[in-house]
Amino acid sequence: MHRIHFTADDLARVRVAPTLGPMAETLFSLYALRGRAEETMFGAWRRRVRGGIDSRFAVLAAITPARPPSFDMALLAGRGRDLAENAETFLASPRKAVRAELDFYAGHHGRVPAALAGIVDTLTARREVLSTVEAYHRGAVGPHWRGIRAHLDAERAQRGTVLLDRGVDGLLSSLHPSIRWSPPILHVDSSQFDADFPLNGRGLLLVSSFFLRFPAVMYEPGNPADCILIYPAALGVDHAASIWTGGPTTRALANLLGRTRASVLTAIADGVNTTGALARRLDVSSAAISQHTAVLREAGLITTRRHHSSVLHHSTHAGRALLDRHDTPRPAA
Incomplete structure (x- = not known):
């Protein structure tokens, strides 16, 4: 068992990154x-x-x-x-x-x-x-890196939604079944060795992984306070299949909707649901994203709702069917 010890300062310095690279x-x-x-x-x-x-x-x-x-x-x-x-x-x-x-x-x-x-x-x-x-x-x-990176970006966006809805407690409690949050200690199941990691005010970086299917703590030997927690990104069979194949409907969707608008719809279905996150992922302006989401919303392919200061987009059943996605959208909490 690995035990990561938090102080109040550490809780204020929890960060989430999509990948180490x-x-x-x-x-x-x-x-x-x-x-x-x-x-x-x-x-x-x-x-x-x-x-x-x-x-x-x-x-x-x-x-x-x-x-x-x-x-x-x-x-x-x-x-x-x-x-x-x-x-x-x-x-x-x-x-x-x-x-x-x-x-x-x-x-x-x-x-x-x-x-x-x-x-x-x-x-x-x-x-x-x-x-x-x-x-x-x-x-x-x-x-497959482009698809893997997109999936990890979506995972980070999903964790951001959890943080907005449920705070740091909710975030740390929902990372993985093998990670248990019992304030002020985060318990991480490990078959390697028993270890304690006092953060000492430095905070903790959470990083998702596509391939690593068990949580792991990374740190420099002799410096356990400066550690990183790697946790498995949520991954379903349909998500994995689309990454290995590149998605069977990508070209058809681009012809139907236009390349950028098809990419917006795909990103929203992947869980990238704020205008800012969509703009960063697709490297276009927020104004352009707003125009594309307005068209997708009018066509019944997405829904939009406001959460505090953020505008959140979610794919509809029709939008997921157009993408050949038979799964339901991942819940925010």
């Missing part, structure tokens, strides 16, 4: 690739990716062994907008930080794998590890 999700995907759980959502992806992996990718097994903890390359790579930014951060990681991660790894597994042994002192060794991860990303995650 493509490198973190690529590394997290190795857990989903190895496992057999949630086969209906990941089975086809697993079979395709496993078929393209050969002995050159043995380093991936060293980074994420069958028994945790892993070598926390995601933490060393930091948050990034794209893989290149993550890669640059990893290559520039201080020797002390890399050594601390390897010592932590060896403390739980008994040794440092040969594939990782040289990365503390040798930039060439880091580049070799990075090259393998990048090659794996291109085959396993890169082709």
Whole structure:
């Protein structure tokens, strides 16, 4: 069990991010690739990716062994907008930080794998590890990254709605069945080891993950107060299928509604439900979003309601049917 200890200052400094970036999700995907759980959502992806992996990718097994903890390359790579930014951060990681991660790894597994042994002192060794991860990303995650990122953006928007409706207590109480909020302590089920994380006023960053299907606490060894909680994003079979296939009706919808308006309707169905969030996701102005939502609302494809100072959009049954979505919209709480 991991226990994250909050003070009043920490509660005021809870933040939510959609993702740590493509490198973190690529590394997290190795857990989903190895496992057999949630086969209906990941089975086809697993079979395709496993078929393209050969002995050159043995380093991936060293980074994420069958028994945790892993070598926390995601933490060393930091948050990034794209893989290149993550890669640059990893290559520039201080020797002390890399050594601390390897010592932590060896403390739980008994040794440092040969594939990782040289990365503390040798930039060439880091580049070799990075090259393998990048090659794996291109085959396993890169082709789906746009859809994955959109899903994680929608997850963050959903958590924002929970925060508006139910406050920090509601947010921390609804992250995942394996996470239990018993103020002032957040309990996180873990098979790794028993640990306490006093935040000491620094607050907590909550980050969703598409591939990691169990919660995890990330932190620098020796600095447990500066930790990050990774929690699994809500994911249904239809959501996963649309990401692997790219959505069967995307082109038809664009022809029918126009590309931007089809994207607005899809984003709303995914849970991105404020005008500002839609504008950021689609990189258009809020005024343009308002025009598109007005048309969609008049056509009966979305509904709009005001919640305090925010305007929230939700897809209707007709809108979801047009998207070939047979699920109901995810509840806000």
